[in-house]
Amino acid sequence: MGPQNNPYQSQKAVIQKIIPETSGIKTFVVQPESGFSFHCGQFAELSVPGIGEAPFAMSSPCFKSEQLEFTIQNVGYMTSRLHAMKEGDIVGIRGPYGNGFPLDDFYGKEVLLLIGGVGFPPARTLIYSLLNEKNKFKRIILCYGARTPEDVVYKYQVEDFRKKIELYMTVDKADKNWRESEGVVTVLLDKVKVDLKNSAAVVIGPPIMMKFGTFKLLEVGYQPKDIYLSMERKMYCGIGQCRHCMIDHYFICKDGPVFTYEQLKNFPNIWE
Numbered sequence: 001m002g003p004q005n006n007p008y009q010s011q012k013a014v015i016q017k018i019i020p021e022t023s024g025i026k027t028f029v030v031q032p033e034s035g036f037s038f039h040c041g042q043f044a045e046l047s048v049p050g051i052g053e054a055p056f057a058m059s060s061p062c063f064k065s066e067q068l069e070f071t072i073q074n075v076g077y078m079t080s081r082l083h084a085m086k087e088g089d090i091v092g093i094r095g096p097y098g099n100g101f102p103l104d105d106f107y108g109k110e111v112l113l114l115i116g117g118v119g120f121p122p123a124r125t126l127i128y129s130l131l132n133e134k135n136k137f138k139r140i141i142l143c144y145g146a147r148t149p150e151d152v153v154y155k156y157q158v159e160d161f162r163k164k165i166e167l168y169m170t171v172d173k174a175d176k177n178w179r180e181s182e183g184v185v186t187v188l189l190d191k192v193k194v195d196l197k198n199s200a201a202v203v204i205g206p207p208i209m210m211k212f213g214t215f216k217l218l219e220v221g222y223q224p225k226d227i228y229l230s231m232e233r234k235m236y237c238g239i240g241q242c243r244h245c246m247i248d249h250y251f252i253c254k255d256g257p258v259f260t261y262e263q264l265k266n267f268p269n270i271w272e
């Protein structure tokens, strides 16, 4: 097999800019050597030479293939090496992988995004796509929760988003300058009145938040088929070979990462 047929072959990408988001999260603006087209909700495998690779969702608009953004939390071996990199350094990128969000399913509907913490990167790409065809959706509602005001990502974009979509924010623990809600992200659902017959909800965030977010949406009256989950699992190959990311017969990397709750609801341990 020549290198051009090697599915693990990555292309080079230059880190053009690094934007600090919080004490443990940075956004990396990278320019792939040969461009990189993707659909919102898909992900890429990023590699640090000599260290390894890991999956990350693109957080930039999917109609901008020459420059991509990734918002990455420093949690371990690979991400700490990424966080130590500087502008001008080179990373590897391969992909895109996964199915992405089914925008057609959302046409004509109210789209409610229930987002927690570092679940925001794929949600931001989705918001750009929804805004790109804004007149095709009845409403775009973002409910975003972070642990503290310091943990809010994309602070510099909040006011711009507020002008374009309905935005509700909360933090688990407020400080004296916080003017939004306090409490876990599901408290925001008490503030939003949706037309349940014509609404789709998207849930992205840490597993515990996704679990209770989904349960709250069911309690509010959403049908499992109208709840879309962007799932995360420990994942290596990204192409359905290593089987690390499987939930029952589904590969998160190939069949997902976006699933309806209807597809997953009967499997055990989906929130791990």
Ligand SMILES: Cc1cc2nc3c(=O)[nH]c(=O)nc-3n(C[C@H](O)[C@H](O)[C@H](O)COP(=O)(O)OP(=O)(O)OC[C@H]3O[C@@H](n4cnc5c(N)ncnc54)[C@H](O)[C@@H]3O)c2cc1C
Residues within 6 Å of the ligand: 043, 054, 055, 056, 057, 058, 070, 071, 072, 073, 074, 075, 076, 077, 078, 079, 080, 118, 121, 122, 231, 232, 233, 234, 235, 257
């Ligand atoms: C489809 C997909 C999209 C993702 N998008 C993003 C993103 O946009 N931004 C971002 O910051 N992270 C994202 N992640 C998670 C990211 O891949 C992991 O944080 C990364 O692999 C950790 O690598 P590490 O070597 O630094 O951590 P390790 O040293 O391997 O592990 C450190 C800790 O993180 C946990 N961990 C490792 N991988 C995952 C994972 N996939 N999910 C949950 N916990 C994990 C480990 O169990 C361990 O506790 C995504 C994961 C998937 C599957």
